[in-house]
Structure formats: structure tokens, C-alpha cells
Amino acid sequence: MRRKLIVVSNRGPVLYDRALNGERIARRGGGGLVTALRSLVTHHDVTWIASAISDEDRLVAAESGGEALEETARDGSPYRLHFVAHDPIAYDRFYNVVSNPTLWFLQHYMWGLTRAPDIDLGLHTAWFTGYLPVNVTFAEAVVAELDRQPEASVFFHDYHLYLAPSFVREQRPDALTSHFLHIPWAQSDYWHVLPEHLRRAVHEGLLANDLVGFHTDRWRRNFMRTCEDILGAEIADADHLVSHGGRRTLVTSHPIGVDPEEFDELAESEPVLEQERAIAAARPEFLVLRVDRTDPSKNVVRGFRAFGVYLDLHPEMHGRVSMLALLDPSRQDIPEYSEYLAAIQREARSVNDRFQHEGWVPIDLRIADNFTQSVAAYKQYDVLLVNAVFDGLNLVSKEAPLVNERAGVVILSENTGSHAELGEWALTVNPFDVYGQAQAIHEALTMADDERRRRAEALARHVREHDLEEWIAAQLADLDRVAGHVRS
DSSP states (O other): OOOOEEESSSSEEEEEEOOOOOEEEEEOSSSSHHHHHHHHHHEEEEEEEEOOSHHHHHHHHHTOOOOOOEEEOOSOOEEEEEEEOOOHHHHHHHHIIIIIIIIOOOHHTOOOTTTOOOOOOHHHIIIIIIHHHHHHHHHHHHHHHHHOTTTOOEEEGGGSSSSHHHHHHHOOOOOOEEOOOOOOOOOOHTTTSSHHHHHHHHHHHHHHHSEEESSSHHHHHHHHHHIIIOOOOOOEEEGGGEEEEEEEEEEEEOOOOHHHHHHHHHSSHHHHHHHHHHHHHHHHHHHEEEEEEGGGGGGGGHHHHHHHHHHOGGGGGGEEEEEEEEEOOOOOSSSSHHHHHHHHHHHHHHHHHHBBTTOOOOOOEESOOOOHHHHHHHHHOEEEEEESBSSSSOOOHHHHHHSSSSOOOOETTTBBTTTTHHHHGSSEETOHHHHHHHHHHHHHOHHHHHHHHHHHHHHHHHHHHHHHHHHHHHHHHHHIIIIITTOO
């Protein structure tokens, strides 16, 4: 059944740019969220509301007069794209002060509280002159689209838009809205880092929705408990319901999947095969792989230290194993991120300076946005290291086993959302235990072939069976459920 859906996210499905000849081009939007939601366009009547991020995006938004424009997905499916052009100063405060170095850090437990954060005038100013007005602008765009198609369901996404649902609810009390969170949800004590009016606004904004979704039951439970502790909301855990302010919100969990067909096609495409040939020609006997953004939550520095400890403990492996680190530079406008990238480079250099000899370089660090190379490396790893401090899910841990051809072993942090699904077939590590990660690398590299194959085949089978289509169907089923029950 085709539905009318209004998808709302900070980043859109396309990013406009100019080619060298001056012609306008539309590039595929980046990020796992955009990739996950694109298939909605194939099966439903979608209007996608997103920020105009590039200069060309803003020009497109101006040319459309604030109205949605008709776009076409890669498979030819039509959809409407509604760009929201924000004041540049407000957007900078929204994105680079509140959303990422504050909300992202909080929800990934990334503050050592004796030193950070300082909730200073700058953050308060950024909230009221950045995060709040940008959310209002998003809400205005949603209301305009609901005026056009009042029967549409609204599908908010992620931590950028915590306030928008309440503004929509004020103007359209009967709208059917959901909000999916793709990152972890911290326990209530950690939320008390924020001043009361800020933490209440976040929770009240989310509870303005009919439905709130998470990747794992762990994050769902945390959210329900913080609603109880911070707002005094009434929770019915068995029914997954939170009641507050005269409303009931259903809180569910469904881990997102990937599209197996897309990765099967990518794995055999000539650009990937060309990259794979280069990796295969340069690799030693054993290859440890990590594919990440240069985000502090991904725990790259500790991963490099763990590899150094492993090499200290196992000199017999010198020259026989290397780590290939394919890292996408992330959010370099934010000081904490640029500083972390520098720490990554220092740690890689430290390990290499200690151990490299006769042309063998232990850590091959490549910093670039190169998805084709990542897929090629997925096929070649003997060990995949995913040691995130915390992660809402972690798509790499699902993508890589789909196409790996060497019965590769996955080392997986217990604080990734995907661990709830995949932990049975991975080697579990504590992301703070550097020695434990070194031991896991050794166990993975010395694991018997039949055990490696058993784990690798089970991982790939699970990811294929629980794919992206299953996740989308679950979201739509939840919408039907709240339409029929939450308002009863």
C-alpha cells in the first residue's frame, strides 16, 4: 500500500553542486540515514524536508520560492524535495555548537565530567538563536506540507530535530508523527549534565510524537526511564508506552538493516574490483581492517593502541599482519573533531615508528571519503575491528560481513547497538579495554578455519534475513499501530 509520507532530516537525499563546465549536478546525499531512507521513495509518495546545506542547495531553495521541487531517485522513482534554507549563523550554532559537540557528545557518553562540558553563555546563546529557530523553521515546513496533504504521516529523524515535533503538534494536533533516533540514548544521570530547561525541552519535544523509535531495546529502556526521571512521565514498560502532558507515546526498537542486493552489485562492480586488486597486491598475509569516520565516538585511537599492544605481545607476527584504516574525515569545523583527527594521526605514527621495518608498515592510515575503497576492503579483511565507545547501531558491522570473502572475524564493541544482534557470532570487546582488544585480535587471527567460517556465514545470513526492507516495514507497522491504539 502506497502511503503519503513526509520525511524530515537535517541531511537530504541529494546535495547539489556545480560541475567544472558550470552545469548543475545532484550528488547522492551522504550518511547511513539517507541511504536507509532512500528506498522509501521507491514504494511510497514521499516529500523529503531537509536543510539546504551547500551553496547550490541554497540557490535551488531560492529558485523554488520555498516550495518543494520534483526530484527523481536513482531507480527513477519520483519524490518531492523541500529544502529549508536557514540563516547561516543560526545553522552554524545549531549544527556546530548544539547538535554535534553537545547532544552527540552527551548521547555517546563522551565527556569526562571533571573537565567538560562547560555550559557557558555560548551554549545557551546557540540553543536559543540556533537550535531552537532551526527547529522552528523545520516545523514550519512540515506544517506547510501537512496543509497540502493532511493525511500524510510525518517521519522525523535523529538528534537535530528534538524540538520540531512539539511545534508541529501545537499547530496540527491531529498529525500522525514518529521520530526515529539513530544514536544511543544515555541514562538519566548523564542527561543531568544539561540544565533542566534544556533536558526537559528535549524530552518534551520527543514525547510530542505518537511514536519514538530506537535501534535497540537498550536505548529504548534508557529513554523511557529518562522520561520518568526528568519529566515525571508515567511509563508502562510492558506496553512500551510513555504518558505525559495528556498524551501517550509508543516507544519501540527495531535495528536498521542494509540492502544486500546493493552490496552484492557493488562488490562485483569494476570500480570496487579495481580497488580490491590494489589492496590484495599490497596486503601482507593477514589484514585487520577498520572503516570509520574520524569521530571520537568511534574509538580509533584506542584501536591503534590495541594493535600496538598486540604487536608487542606477538613479535612473531611482525611483517605478517597490518591494519588498514580507512577513515572518512568528519565534522572538521568542530574543534573536538579536528583535534581527534590529529590524535589519530599521532597514534598511527607512534605505532609505525616503533615497529615498521624492511618496507612493512603496521598501520596503513588513509583519510578520505572513499566508499568504493571501503567496499573493496570489506572483501579482503581477515579481522574487522569495530570498537566504538558507544554507537546507535554501526552499519559497518553489517555491511562488511555481507561481501567478505575470507571468512573474516568481526571484533565488536559491546556498546554498539548491533552487538545485540551480532554479538553471538562476533568477538565481544569492552571499548575501553585496550589489552582486551589486543587479545581479541590475537584470538581472531589464530581462530580455527571451521570456526571462522561458521561465524562469518552466520553473520552474513543474519544480515541478509534482517534487511533494510524489514526495518522500513517495521516502521510503517508501528505507524499503523499508533494510529489505531495510541490515540484510543
